[in-house]
Amino acid sequence: MRIFITVILLFSLILPAQAAVMLIYHHVADNTPRVSSVTKEELRGHLQYFKDNNFQVIGLDLLIQQLQQGLPIADNAVVITFDDSFENNYTAAHPILMEFGYPYTIFISPGSIDDRVGPVLNWDQVKKMAADGVLVANHAMHHERMARPEPGESEEDWLKRMEQSILQAEQRIKEETGQSHQWLAYPYGEFSNALEALVERLGFIGIGQQSGAIGPATKLTRIPRFPAAGQYADLKDLAQKLRTLAFTITDYLSADQVISANPPTLRLRLEIKDFLPQQLRCYAGSEVLEPVWLDANTFEVTASKAVNRGRSRYNCTAPSLSKRGYFYWYSQQWLN
Structure with missing residues (x-):
């Protein structure tokens, strides 16, 4: 076994990672909430790091094409995205990204732009970005919470409302920019099994x-997507996530964000080829969760305490055998 692992590691520097990392940004400013912001200097530092370390910054359109068609994913691929339609994406981020020549995607909520809700882009700015090659995609019509019905709302009415939001936003983007990619970035990152089924039925990517x-x-x-703002903007932290x-x-046996029990149980079935099962670890905050293996490919984990109200996560990792310094990573968000 030791000889086998040693041979794999000798080839690790030439084996492609066959993995991409997508980054999410919101504000690019120094006077906005730090938790969702990077400064212009930090963004420039990230882009320079990609360039200096031979990361391939690719468009989301190329990544989706590779996934849908079963094509090889570019080694060390990075995809850059921005959420929430903020005007500083145009005034601060766009010139820097154009300077580096890197493709990127903005996920916008057309209703917020139409109604001028907050410091958001206007349609002239969106059109100028689109003309420069920026991909413009769907963040729901009004950036509403989408994962579950409102109190007193039936599931049927909720799904109709979500369908209308998705399709109306897509239509407005097409009217203003000519683009229609059918990619939906869930507001707040919140979704559920039922919403995923709707997204799939509509022919969208979630x-x-x-x-x-x-x-x-x-x-x-x-x-x-990995966050790249706030505390996660530090290059040491970002560098590890890029690898x-x-x-x-x-099989996602028990992985619906909307929890039915608290603490929730995460149960997954996965292939085990490039990591050792005994090295897989999951975390609920600072608590280490020892996986319970139900069979050779299925594990489950449950925290010892109830998760907090709102959003929380379990993170699971395992070191790769074939790629020195790389870790497998899965994060499960919970909505309580």
């Missing part, structure tokens, strides 16, 4: 805010 790498088996209604791999998950 993109979350749970952290993790993207690989050939990534489910196209819950594509993960993550995607678990090959074959």
